Amino acid sequence: MSITTIRRACIIDDDRLYVSLIKMLINKNKLAQELLIFENGKQAFDYFESALESGNIDVLPQVVLLDLNMPIMDGWEFLEALEPYADKLKACCLKLNVVSSTINPEEMTKARNHDIVNDFITKPISKDAMISAFKA
Template sequence: MNSLNDFDCILLIDDDPIINFVTNRFLRKAGYQNEIIKFEHSLEGFDYVKAVLTSFDLGPCSVLIFLDINMPVLNGWGFLEQFEKLPAKAKEVFRIVILTSSYDPKDIKMANDDKNVSGYVVKPLSIFRIGEVEDYLEKLRF
């Protein structure tokens, strides 16, 4: 993986619709051509992840998740705790990049320590920050 277009789909999980709109726009400007699905409620995003894993045979499939940390009901850390409980197939299909407004060193450390997190980017996403994401993606192996 070294390009956004290597992913069949991108999920945006952020409770701020404006951030989802801006992120979507920058992904398109960066040349991402595949499907982008937006969730303003992390529980809905997590339910979608579970549904993808149980609804059909995935075959070779890859999905990138941009996940916010600070959300109501189920925050990003709770999402990651639930993600860890999913079958091993989830770790093959989904890659998670934290996209957050937090510069808190504790959040950065927690993300770096989480084996399911592939990167940490401070929002809003921009053309320059997409370069950071692609740097993380270059390190991924499916």
């Protein structure tokens, strides 16, 4: 299985240990040249909104790993805030993956059925699941 290194990936998660592990996996497997890290949905949304409003979509990541449970703005609120930009995000080939430790089937289904969500990945994320999230 050949893996193409993408230009930019993004982790939106407040768990520093998890973020460190994911960074290590991404770097070790050469999945992305650059990594954006946000501790909550608000920081991430501000970045996305600025890029989308200015038309500077080149700064957006190709792959996003979004946690659901975070302070300030959680993953669901982040997804809701991005709704007005759904068409633009799909056009620029964004793969947004919800990554959560939830075992609630309703939340998993809700995430998978969301308009801009590519997939739901269960924490702790495996190497195979990570590589799959980055495949074109």
